[in-house]
Amino acid sequence: MTRRLLLLATLAGLGVPVALAAGxxxxxxxxxxxxxxxxxxxxxxxSADLNGASLRDVAGxxxxxxxxxxxxxxxxxAVLSPFVGLSEYGGVTAAAAATMAEPQxxxxxxxxxxxxxPVALPPAVAVVSPPGPVSTGPTRxxxxxxxxxxxxxxxAVSGRPVGVPxxxxxAVPTTAVSLPPATTVSVPTAPxxxxxxxxxxxxxxxxxxxxxAPTGCTDLVALEPMAMVGALSADTVKCLEKxxxxxxxxxxxxxxxxxxxxHAEAKGDRVEWSRxxxxxxxxxxxxxxxxxxxxxxxxxxxxxxxxxxxxADVALENKHRWQGATYKKRVYDLHRLKAQAANSLWTAVAKxxxxxxxxxxNAAKAEKYRAMTRDYALEWLDYAxxxxxxxxxxxxxxxxxxxxxxxxxxx
Amino acid sequence: xxxxxxxxxxxxxxxxxxxxxxxxxxxxLQDAPIPTAVVRHPNEMERHRVNSVDGSFEASVLYMPDGTxxxxxxxxxxxxxxxxxxxxxxVLTYEVRRRxxxxxxxxxAIPLDTTEVEEPTIGFGRDNPREAEDSP
Numbered sequence: 001m002t003r004r005l006l007l008l009a010t011l012a013g014l015g016v017p018v019a020l021a022a023g024x025x026x027x028x029x030x031x032x033x034x035x036x037x038x039x040x041x042x043x044x045x046x047s048a049d050l051n052g053a054s055l056r057d058v059a060g061x062x063x064x065x066x067x068x069x070x071x072x073x074x075x076x077x078a079v080l081s082p083f084v085g086l087s088e089y090g091g092v093t094a095a096a097a098a099t100m101a102e103p104q105x106x107x108x109x110x111x112x113x114x115x116x117x118p119v120a121l122p123p124a125v126a127v128v129s130p131p132g133p134v135s136t137g138p139t140r141x142x143x144x145x146x147x148x149x150x151x152x153x154x155x156a157v158s159g160r161p162v163g164v165p166x167x168x169x170x171a172v173p174t175t176a177v178s179l180p181p182a183t184t185v186s187v188p189t190a191p192x193x194x195x196x197x198x199x200x201x202x203x204x205x206x207x208x209x210x211x212x213a214p215t216g217c218t219d220l221v222a223l224e225p226m227a228m229v230g231a232l233s234a235d236t237v238k239c240l241e242k243x244x245x246x247x248x249x250x251x252x253x254x255x256x257x258x259x260x261x262x263h264a265e266a267k268g269d270r271v272e273w274s275r276x277x278x279x280x281x282x283x284x285x286x287x288x289x290x291x292x293x294x295x296x297x298x299x300x301x302x303x304x305x306x307x308x309x310x311x312a313d314v315a316l317e318n319k320h321r322w323q324g325a326t327y328k329k330r331v332y333d334l335h336r337l338k339a340q341a342a343n344s345l346w347t348a349v350a351k352x353x354x355x356x357x358x359x360x361x362n363a364a365k366a367e368k369y370r371a372m373t374r375d376y377a378l379e380w381l382d383y384a385x386x387x388x389x390x391x392x393x394x395x396x397x398x399x400x401x402x403x404x405x406x407x408x409x410x411x
Numbered sequence: 412x413x414x415x416x417x418x419x420x421x422x423x424x425x426x427x428x429x430x431x432x433x434x435x436x437x438x439x440l441q442d443a444p445i446p447t448a449v450v451r452h453p454n455e456m457e458r459h460r461v462n463s464v465d466g467s468f469e470a471s472v473l474y475m476p477d478g479t480x481x482x483x484x485x486x487x488x489x490x491x492x493x494x495x496x497x498x499x500x501x502v503l504t505y506e507v508r509r510r511x512x513x514x515x516x517x518x519x520a521i522p523l524d525t526t527e528v529e530e531p532t533i534g535f536g537r538d539n540p541r542e543a544e545d546s547p
Contacts, residue, residue: 220535221535255535255536258533258535258536261533262533290532290534293531294530294531294533297525297528297530329529330531333529336525336528337525337528343523346496347497350496351496353447354446354460355446355463373496393521393523396499396500396521399499399500400494400497400498400521403451403458405492405500405502
């Protein structure tokens with residue numbers, strides 16, 4: 001009994017320190033300190049709050065707070081989009097602006113509003129916060145400016161950093177503030193040499209969008225990021241439509257059409273997506289088996305079986321563009337789509353013949369679609385056997401249509 | 412209707428030539444009749460449609476391609492293939508009795524689902540990186 005107690009005590013003594021030794025480091029990647037696209041520790045992009053907590057993808061699976069794409073579905077998260085404006089900051093911004101203004105105040109008037117070198121300030125500096133809010137536009141961070149100071153530690157309001165809250169005469173180490181070229185901050189030079197300096201006038205920050213949306217539709221490559229998030233303007237879409245109609249070169253028409261297809265898909269407009277893809281395949285180019293496959297799959301979901309068979313056949317004509325496992329999977333799925341589409345046709349007409357119009361025309365149609373189902377299912381089964389994939393469903397479909405097991409198994 | 416049909420089948424005595432009617436009732440797993448089902452002997456060319464209301468098929472003789480008759484007499488081991496669009500085909504082996512020759516067959520549906528089909532990723536039609544494409 002004593003031995004057991006000693007053994008348990010020894011195990012507990014060894015195990016507890018090991019357990020306590022596990023620190024935060026393993027979790028740092030999952031809960032990043034600065035998850036926002038522009039380097040903030042918290043922000044709102046669209047309706048999503050980014051604050052370092054783990055994200056959830058469409059399926060509800062957790063993702064790190066700064067993951068730009070879903071790990072499982074590769075769908076863009078709110079972190080990916082740098083084009084969405086930040087949410088309005090409703091807190092007190094005067095102190096933060098004062099902190100930003102300090103190095104600007106130290107700069108000479110001839111210098112641009114970008115201080116690249118640290119500038120030493122006199123030991124006693126009076127930093128007076130101007131009253132009231134100082135920024136009327138959307139708050140946007142101006143570089144990263146960690147400010148080591150002996151002043152009270154900055155606190156965070158709503159996840160946003162807040163600068164020195166009180167104008168305390170103190171020794172403030174200078175900081176280097178790097179501004180984007182497109183951002184201009186006009187800050188009046190306040191006298192900082194004396195603690196009894198007059199109050200500085202309000203600081204006015206003029207913020208210019210750093211990233212401007214491309215205008216026109218000349219540079220198709222520049223439109224791709226906007227198309228991927230469904231953010232093309234109506235004018236750009238019209239411009240692309242005109243370009244598709246008027247462009248002489250087929251490759252450019254192809255690229256412009258693809259930009260529109262991406263845009264419609266990102267917006268979730270399936271009807272428009274189908275229209276664009278159909279036009280692309282009918283009028284521009286049908287040599288991309290992936291696009292044919294995807295269109296056939298979309299038609300399958302909409303119950304348009306004849307279209308499924310047609311575009312699956314077109315995709316199979318260009319199956320040589322796939323390789324390896326992709327080839328096996330795509331060709332298998334295309335045969336499957338064809339057989340299932342034929343089966344849908346057969347089922348619908350057979351039901352119509354049995355329960356509705358008992359006509360010769362329907363009987364002939366039913367026989368025709370049954371033969372199609374049998375043939376496509378046999379092709380599917382043959383490919384499944386040749387590529388060593390599952391052929392159970394193909395066999396069941398073939399037997400159902402042929403009415404004879406030996407026909408399918410003997411092939 | 413079904414009850415009436417079954418009662419008639421149950422009561423059906425052998426005909427003068429010794430044949431007895433055999434009734435096959437085809438339904439799905441939820442016991443709903445399949446109006447599009449067909450019944451066929453393996454050696455037969457013709458597919459016999461079931462009654463579209465109750466899913467039943469009744470016969471006492473089948474005609475083979477070589478002109479012979481397959482008469483359903485007690486003791487005969489009868490083989491039938493029952494199929495329907497979208498359903499698994501089943502082969503039925505049944506020994507004909509003097510009466511009560513009603514066979515119920517439930518066909519499971521073929522699992523035809525495209526949700527597991529992986530969608531391909533579409534590209535922008537650029538095979539080369541942008542730098543290479545932009546360079547003269």
